[in-house]
Amino acid sequence: MQETHKSMKDVSFWFAELIEKNDIAWPKMLHQTIDIHADVCIVGAGYSGLWTAYELLSASPELNVVIIDAKYPGYGASGRNGGAVIPRINGSREFWGSIKGKTGTMALEKALVEAVDHVGHVIAQENIDCGYTKNGMLELARTPLELQRLVEALQEDRRYGHGPAEIRMLSKSETASRITAEGVIGAKLTVNAACIQPAALVLGLTKAVSQKGARIYYNTPVTSIESCLATTTHGKVHADIIVCAAEAYTQSIVTERNKITPVHTSMLVTEKLSEEVFAQIGWGDREVVLAEHPFLHLQRTRDGRITIGGDDNRLTYKYGSVPCTDGPAEDKVFATYREELVRLFPALANVKIEHSWQGVFGARRDWAPAVGLNKKTGIAWIGGYVGEGLAASNLASRTLTDLILGRETQLTRLPLVRELPRKWEPEPLRMLGSVAILKMRHHGMKMERKTGRHSPMVDFANKLAGFTGFTG
Template identity: 30%
Template sequence: MNKSLWRGDEQIVSRKTISANKSFDVAIVGGGFSGLWSAYHLKQIQPSLNIAIFEKDYVGFGASGRNGGWASAEYPTSSARLIKEHGLAVYQNLRKSLIESIDEIGQIAKSNNWQIEYAKGGSLVFATNNAQLSRISQDLDNEHNFLNTVEAKQLLNVQNIKGGLFTPHCAALNPFKLTSALARYLDDKGVEIFENSKVDQISDKKVVVNGFDIDCEISIRATEAFTARKWMKNQQIPIYSLMVATEPLTSDQLIQVRNMQRATFQEACHLITYAQITGDNRLAIGGRGVRYKLFSRLSERSEVDNRMHSALERRALRWFPQLEGIKFQYRWGGPVALTRRWQSYLNFDQTSGRAAIGGYVGDGVTLSF
């Protein structure tokens, strides 16, 4: 089973497939957040642009439709490293942009009546032992507040919680609903979205899709973990992140768990975890731990790693023993892109008209905006 909670039982009605040679001002490769938001912002800047998006499967098929649903201000690389490599001013501009992006996503959704289960409740990193508490205590800054045992437990009733770091800069949402709503908005704005349309070649001012030549002034490659090796060689690798979700919690169970503000949360353990209480009152928890595939191969089997899914279910009940007996209704997963420098990228060559964006290491809900 690789059935995402975010998509649920929604049936995919495929958009048109490319069937002839065409010409566009901008050709975007990939129908996830990076490609969709690129089209959105370009249309805001220049509404007359003739834009096409080419998606190999369907909009939201990849990580954009399967992720943990965190719109956060986190960045995969440490603040100290960013300041050392890029300078304080660049770092401060990045922090400001990431923080503002969380609110902007919510405002855009609200103004367009997109039902994406958006809730800006902040985010908690909690400790359940002294070693974890010591680690998170070193991460205090002007964006994070330390919560003692009582304060942390008032927010989230995790067993043996000893404290936590809380930031207001995070929102929980349904990522598949966001991709779907954004794609429908772009449909209405005249952006042509082609599904089941695989881009085989990207060259200067031209892409080849399903064997058809597409001329363009600018191409944007936004394929994240599904990027072909011929385009990035060994500069990026896919890593797998898996999730599980329970049946809806009862009113009594929600009271026992607390977190009525829907703050996202994770344990300060060495294994990366992430969780939220969803808009329909389920506990959704994700984590990493699937073995790396030699030569950075993509593997659908890695998306349904029963060992890892079972470990996530056990961890959820270890956090919340008060949910003993609850049913887990969803198991799913997929790859995210990890660059060798642990930093995302945005490249554009004006001469060739070729651009590329990605490498979010799992933080793409906000970084792609």
């Protein structure tokens, strides 16, 4: 794996940081597959694949588990994300309720809250040095319209059983006591949320599953998945169960095309900031921070930097849903996020952006994740988190573990367990539709910021896209 270290620096700051600290000693991994037999073959060594292997081998150590990845563990969104472990999942409460009713939706939300703690528990148990810090999440409101939406969301939270000990509103002054961001008039605080160094979690999970007996094959692209068979560029893997956990890179598997499409995203990270700067900003508890118009996620890293990123598909969509190349964010994306960072924190106007990177996360056609197992074919599916995968992937993997082991549990009764939605439209329809919808959303949000009133255009664009929102 040593030969990949130089290219890892282009993947994300998170990998670059580990390399600079000489802290990326991978466990032994294999390359040639030829002809392999296993009980379970997991395609994809991101969070979904690694968590599934971890849970399977924790429950049944005798299992023969093989993990195959076209690159190396964490190459995709798992090594590039914002590091927010939050009890949130794509798909609105109405969407999940249409599958299992309000009770099922409430059970899903409870399971997501517990997943945040389960991630922390495994990190502590396996002694993974990824800076897990559980100090909550702040969703900032900078306009009366945004504040109104947060209040309405809180009222809905109450109807779904979330009390003040879990989620509550903060006044302008209460928010300022935690973080000083320009124009903020209030915030919604979710207590049960954490932040991490994403690539360090990947590395720790890779070591843990290797120690439990999983065989990991890197630089081994899978070309097709059939009943009890995964065909790779180096041979075949025969297994009772084949788990497709390739997420945004599912398009490269002929038999899986158009089940998940990649959505582009980018991130920036500042240089290390001085205590004087943080004296102005605050943010001493390192809460996860979200903001809107456009959607932004931010983290204060454990070594005193600030990361910022979001969904930039409007600026970078590529025909055929081709994943972006490794390397820095495109100039127009870089400029957008730099501008948003300074808009939030004017004190950072002259701060250097030390690193930027881009990547993709996976979205299913109904913009919601799915977990399932076809017992006749032995093919299992997991993923489609639409950028909300850190806690959700842990929950999904434990759910899939129960399905594979034939255990009927509270997790297997969650609405997350469902059939795959219909596939994405073929090109050029996908590109034409995506560009039109994203432009409508962008224009609608721009008008909302300008007028302070809700834009029906955003609702119309969401309806056309099939996007219902999120839960949590």
